[in-house]
Amino acid sequence: MVNWVEAQEPILHWLVKRAGLQKQTVELDPNTSITIWCPKEKKEDRPSVVMIHGFAAEGIVTWQFQFGGIAKDYNLYIPDLLFFGGSKTTSKDRSPEFQAECLAKVLESVGVKRCSLVGFSYGGMVSFKLAEARPDLVEAMVISGSVIAMTDSISTETLDRLGFTSSSDLLLPESIKGLKALLSIATHRNLWFPNFLYKDYLEVMFANRKERSELLEGLLISNEKDGKSKTVPSFPQKIQLLWGHEDRIFDIELAKKMKEQLGEKVSFHSIEKGGHLVHLERPCVYTQCIKDFLEQVYKN
Numbered sequence: 521m522v523n524w525v526e527a528q529e530p531i532l533h534w535l536v537k538r539a540g541l542q543k544q545t546v547e548l549d550p551n552t553s554i555t556i557w558c559p560k561e562k563k564e565d566r567p568s569v570v571m572i573h574g575f576a577a578e579g580i581v582t583w584q585f586q587f588g589g590i591a592k593d594y595n596l597y598i599p600d601l602l603f604f605g606g607s608k609t610t611s612k613d614r615s616p617e618f619q620a621e622c623l624a625k626v627l628e629s630v631g632v633k634r635c636s637l638v639g640f641s642y643g644g645m646v647s648f649k650l651a652e653a654r655p656d657l658v659e660a661m662v663i664s665g666s667v668i669a670m671t672d673s674i675s676t677e678t679l680d681r682l683g684f685t686s687s688s689d690l691l692l693p694e695s696i697k698g699l700k701a702l703l704s705i706a707t708h709r710n711l712w713f714p715n716f717l718y719k720d721y722l723e724v725m726f727a728n729r730k731e732r733s734e735l736l737e738g739l740l741i742s743n744e745k746d747g748k749s750k751t752v753p754s755f756p757q758k759i760q761l762l763w764g765h766e767d768r769i770f771d772i773e774l775a776k777k778m779k780e781q782l783g784e785k786v787s788f789h790s791i792e793k794g795g796h797l798v799h800l801e802r803p804c805v806y807t808q809c810i811k812d813f814l815e816q817v818y819k820n
Contacts, residue, residue, distance in 0.1 A: 525720040536580050539591040541598070545606060546626045554626045555606035556599040559591075567659075567818050568635040569594040570627065572643030574665070575691050575732070576702075577725050578605035582640060585803030589811065590638075597632060599623060601646065603728040603735065614731070614738030616642075620649035624657060636660040636817060638810060640799060641769075645670065645739060652753045660758040660817045662810050665770050665796045668752060668778065670739040678769065687736040692729055693722070708766040708795035752781045760813045762806070764798030765790040787813070 533543075541557040548554065557580060569590055573582035579598040580587065590596050600607040601619050611618065623646065627635065636659050639647030644666025651658040667674055675687065682705055684690040693699040696718040703711055726732075759782060763775045772790055779788045789809055794802040 523720045523723055525717065525724045532580055532584060535584075536587060536598075539588045539596075541587070541591065541596060544630065546629045548622060548625050548629075552602075552609040552611060552622060553607065554599055554602070554622060556597060556626055556630065557587075558597055558630050559595045562595050562631065566593065566595045567814070568597065568632050569814065570597045570599065570623075570632070570635050570637050572599065572623070572637060572639040572647055573601065573604065574641030574643050575736075576706075581725070582643075583638075583799070586638075586799060586807050586810070589807040593811070594814065595632075597627065597630065597635070599626060601643070603731040614734040616646045616649045616739060617653070619646045619735075620653060623650055624654050627657065633657070634659055636662070636814060638662045638664075639666060640664045641666050641796070642735075642739075648753075648755075651755055651757050655756050658757055660760075660814070661755075662760045662762050662813055664762045664798065664806075665764065665767055667770060667774070668781075669741055671741055671743045673743050674774070675740055682768070687739075688733045691736065692726060692732060694726075696722070705768050706796040708764065708793055708798075708801055755782060755785070757785070758817055759786045760809075761786060761788045762798075762809050762813075763788070763790045764794030764796060764801070765792050766794065767796045767798070769796045 536557055540560050542560045543555060543557050546554050546556060571579065571583045571586065573579045578600045583598055587596060587598060602609050602622060634657065637647040637650065639661065644663040647661055647663060648668050651661055679685065682690065690702060693702050696715055699718050699722055761775050761779055763772055765772060775788065779786050791798050791802050791805050799806045
């Protein structure tokens with residue numbers, strides 16, 4: 521029987537190629553490889569932009585409504601993080617720092633020396649780690665529906681508010697009912713699809729469940745370290761926090777608090793009638809906000 525979600529993949533790949541990208545697999549070592557969509561012909565006069573996906577889907581699925589608009593003006597790179605798409609490793613390290621380390625190596629391998637990041641949700645946390653570790657590589661960031669780090673207090677408050685016992689229960693649904701619950705929380709508007717599409721989505725988009733559950737465990741850190749409260753890193757990059765106004769997972773008040781913590785180089789913009797998946801619900805507005813920010817970053 522045809523999986524209708526999987527059947528869309530050739531069309532999406534054709535569209536990405538039409539936008540001037542090609543898929544590469546970069547082997548970092550005998551045990552670790554990353555898939556990434558890169559420009560077929562890199563234009564030296566264009567800045568580079570790297571779009572980092574969240575937890576529910578691989579790169580080009582997450583950014584299916586953005587890649588065309590961004591690729592027109594920038595050298596665009598869309599990687600798949602480890603255990604998404606074709607990216608894999610035998611390493612037992614499940615930390616966002618390891619994801620960021622691997623991503624930095626991949627970008628250097630494909631010739632990226634300086635770039636801006638667009639990170640959504642889990643990809644936003646990886647983006648923060650990459651920007652902190654490699655300020656020489658990361659020039660600016662757009663962060664959506666994410667946090668600097670998933671502390672135990674943020675995790676507990678979020679899960680209690682949403683009525684889930686663990687991040688895996690929320691983000692790795694095993695049933696149509698669970699997937700419907702996740703989408704109802706992640707979107708501003710209630711979306712209706714026939715049950716067979718939910719079933720097909722579960723089969724295609726939630727592979728590597730064991731490893732992804734370990735990634736979620738690897739995110740969690742204590743609010744305190746060695747008896748002292750953790751401090752917020754100082755980021756030299758320009759940062760825009762781009763939020764769905766009705767985000768229920770990481771709500772807008774959390775975003776505003778994060779802006780205060782990060783300081784003067786951070787701007788904040790919210791998009792009305794958009795939830796956690798604002799890039800899918802309001803794709804044109806979301807893409808234009810990214811382009812407006814990048815234009816300011818590179819105007820000189």
